[in-house]
Amino acid sequence: MRLTSNPKNIARVESFLANVIKDYNISEEVYGNMLISLTEAVTNAMMHGNKADEKKIVRVTHQAREKQLVFKISDEGKGFNPNDVPDPTAPENLLKLGGRGVFLMRKLADRVNFLNNGSTVEIQFRLR
Numbered sequence: 001m002r003l004t005s006n007p008k009n010i011a012r013v014e015s016f017l018a019n020v021i022k023d024y025n026i027s028e029e030v031y032g033n034m035l036i037s038l039t040e041a042v043t044n045a046m047m048h049g050n051k052a053d054e055k056k057i058v059r060v061t062h063q064a065r066e067k068q069l070v071f072k073i074s075d076e077g078k079g080f081n082p083n084d085v086p087d088p089t090a091p092e093n094l095l096k097l098g099g100r101g102v103f104l105m106r107k108l109a110d111r112v113n114f115l116n117n118g119s120t121v122e123i124q125f126r127l128r
Helices: 007-021 028-049 101-108
Strands: 002-004 057-065 068-074 111-115 120-126
Touching (some): 002 007, 007 028, 007 057, 028 057, 028 068, 028 101, 028 120
Antiparallel strands (some): 002 057, 057 068, 068 120
């Protein structure tokens, strides 16, 4: 899937995911975790990576591997260091708006890898 960096396009993640998983027996919980993780990754790619520049594209791909689904979300930005993202559960960050996307992806997915200097996130879910 290719999306311009317009926040209205984030809604397309749900139909993309529904098409991807239709051939798999995915529980509602895992589906919910996938949807939140992909939505967060696409939002971050559009808003932070591509700086909401509608001329820039976010690419979302998927691959079925042995007993897992792997999603890659890539933007055209310069990347970032995921270790520099503040912990949203730290007391000084609890009341801040935003800043929870990477945290949520890490909590909900089975594995999250940042590639290409942080401009690509790979999110893995085990198929049970």
